[in-house]
Amino acid sequence: MAARHSKTGKGQEESPRVGKGVFVTVGTTAFDNLIKAFLTPDIITQLHGFGFNEIMIQYGKGKDVYDAAFTPELQSLVKEARVTIAGVEYEESTRITEYIKKADLIISHAGSGTILDALRYQKAIIVIPNESLMDNHQAELANEMAKQKYVIRGKLEQLAANISAAQSYKFRHFPRAGSRTFVEVLEDEIERAEKDKMANRKSSDSTTNTSNKKPYSYRQRRRKDCDEWVEGEQGPCGCSIT
Numbered sequence: 001m002a003a004r005h006s007k008t009g010k011g012q013e014e015s016p017r018v019g020k021g022v023f024v025t026v027g028t029t030a031f032d033n034l035i036k037a038f039l040t041p042d043i044i045t046q047l048h049g050f051g052f053n054e055i056m057i058q059y060g061k062g063k064d065v066y067d068a069a070f071t072p073e074l075q076s077l078v079k080e081a082r083v084t085i086a087g088v089e090y091e092e093s094t095r096i097t098e099y100i101k102k103a104d105l106i107i108s109h110a111g112s113g114t115i116l117d118a119l120r121y122q123k124a125i126i127v128i129p130n131e132s133l134m135d136n137h138q139a140e141l142a143n144e145m146a147k148q149k150y151v152i153r154g155k156l157e158q159l160a161a162n163i164s165a166a167q168s169y170k171f172r173h174f175p176r177a178g179s180r181t182f183v184e185v186l187e188d189e190i191e192r193a194e195k196d197k198m199a200n201r202k203s204s205d206s207t208t209n210t211s212n213k214k215p216y217s218y219r220q221r222r223r224k225d226c227d228e229w230v231e232g233e234q235g236p237c238g239c240s241i242t
Helices: 032-039 041-049 064-068 072-081 093-102 112-120 138-147 155-166 178-199 202-208 218-226
Strands: 004-008 020-025 051-058 082-086 105-108 124-127
Touching: 004 105, 020 032, 020 093, 041 051, 041 072, 041 155, 051 093, 051 112, 093 112, 105 112, 105 138, 112 138, 112 202, 124 138, 124 155
Parallel strands: 020 051, 020 105, 051 082, 105 124
Antiparallel strands: 004 082
16 A cells, blocks of 8 residues: 555644535656646645545655645645545555545546546536647547546646636536446547548648558547556556456
8 A cells, every 4th residue: 555645734633524625636757837726825725625524645655745835835735724635646446446435526537447437426526638649549538528528638838727617516416327438438439529620621631741651540549548558457547458
């Protein structure tokens, strides 16, 4: 189990929860900008105003960024508001699922495994793709999920507005037929959208594209990203291979 670093208001020990919880997760890669955008006095004050007083952050490779965020101003606010903030580097997938089950709001990178777990337990979720990983399928997944109203597609510079919107947003519930069926349907929808885009660009591509190589589809990219990972493990994009 990963080491847990806790910042607890008023110097108190962790006590039975009386408010709401937030779980922030960046996956297995670095997403320092999400940690920086979240751990600010303004965001913590906003969350406290909405009744959130327990925050868990899975910061991946960003421990230095996580620690540096606790300025004297933020530490004072945490103590006065009696907010508990704890952080971990990595956790086993079962432990991440437990954090998701306990939380009332999830703020996540666009890893499909995290998204599907959040939907499975019918949690409000704000999905913010990691811009440094734009070559993978995170942005496409986030956009399509938001289009279908399963998630809020967030932006770092609009995090406060995204959090406000999540308090009253009518999230669609996860279909009970099973996650595998859902993923396959979602992939079909994304590939259909990609084909439409390709058709719209066909005339211009025919005059400028000298390569006959077809781009990978969304489903092919997802499998290609994770084809070195065995069943039951988490792929490099954050998705669970099943």
